[in-house]
Amino acid sequence: MATHDDAPKSGSGANGEAPPPPQQRKVALITGITGQDGSYLTELLLDKGYEVHGLIRRSSNFNTQRINHIYIDPHNAHKARMKLHYADLTDASSLRRWIDTIAPDEVYNLAAQSHVAVSFEIPDYTADVVATGALRLLEAVRSHVSATGRSHIRYYQAGSSEMFGSTPPPQSETTPFHPRSPYAASKCAAHWYTVNYREAYGLFACNGILFNHESPRRGENFVTRKITRAVGRIKIGLQSKLFLGNLQASRDWGFAGDYVEAMWMMLQQEKPDDYVVATEESHTVEEFLEVAFGYVGLNWRDHVVIDKRYFRPAEVDNLKGDAIKLIFCKV
């Protein structure tokens, strides 16, 4: 995987130029702004001169670590163009209120219960947030358009390669879905709601079908961060073992910072459509271990212990995207 500078950008607008005046600014609304993708997308849009509004859930600890360098830092040039609001994908009234108040030009629906294994334990909640949550947001956008005539509004739905499930690779936009978890089935529902609102109401609504995408900001219970974090701790003597599940699963891993640019590109096209975002290269978890442990001169076999608790009731064995449609996309 390529290395990337994780430092926040210092420019105040596109190419470091001053951002456009308020009346000429594009306004974006992001659900899931505190997540890995939300934080990278926020940086990208602020750098392009957008005003960025994020919806956050109320929780006992203010979970904004990934955006604090913009939101909290008084010296950050972007701070004035970023705002956070309380809302929840399970609360339709909050979505409708913020869509009407903010009147965004672009809506990015990135919020989810995004852990596949966890979705087997909380399937109802996963479906409520991931599937019905997308429907609630689409409905808020549709009723806003119908009440105000603001038909230029554009909607992005975060889809997932998990929707392909057991369908063999390479997987493209025309590959049939065969979801293997409550998370994946919920993402399929959100995908088809998005297509339906495009066809039924003429909404500019796009599905990005993103294959796995990682970064230093990835949550620590996803396999790449779980491994890289453990490698560091093992190397300096803070732990000795790493407990993992299925090492033979194969994934098409890309960099999250690149993939948020693909989200934005989809909404700049002439017509709304659906796109696969992938590297077209796939590796097993075992290969990832070889590289990660090898990087610091360790042998993963001396440290990794297979633990049945990390196996899933149904696994997705092999994901490898065919991203040709996006590759020929122009902005």
Ligand SMILES: C[C@H]1O[C@H](OP(=O)(O)OP(=O)(O)OC[C@H]2O[C@@H](n3cnc4c(=O)[nH]c(N)nc43)[C@H](O)[C@@H]2O)[C@@H](O)[C@@H](O)C1=O
């Ligand atoms: C595109 C898609 O990408 C992600 O879903 P995921 O592929 O399930 O990601 P992961 O990092 O949890 O698992 C990758 C593979 O690694 C295997 N694996 C082995 N041992 C452990 C282990 O100990 N922990 C975890 N988490 N995985 C393990 C596990 O069984 C699986 O085969 C989400 O962003 C999702 O939201 C999404 O949309």
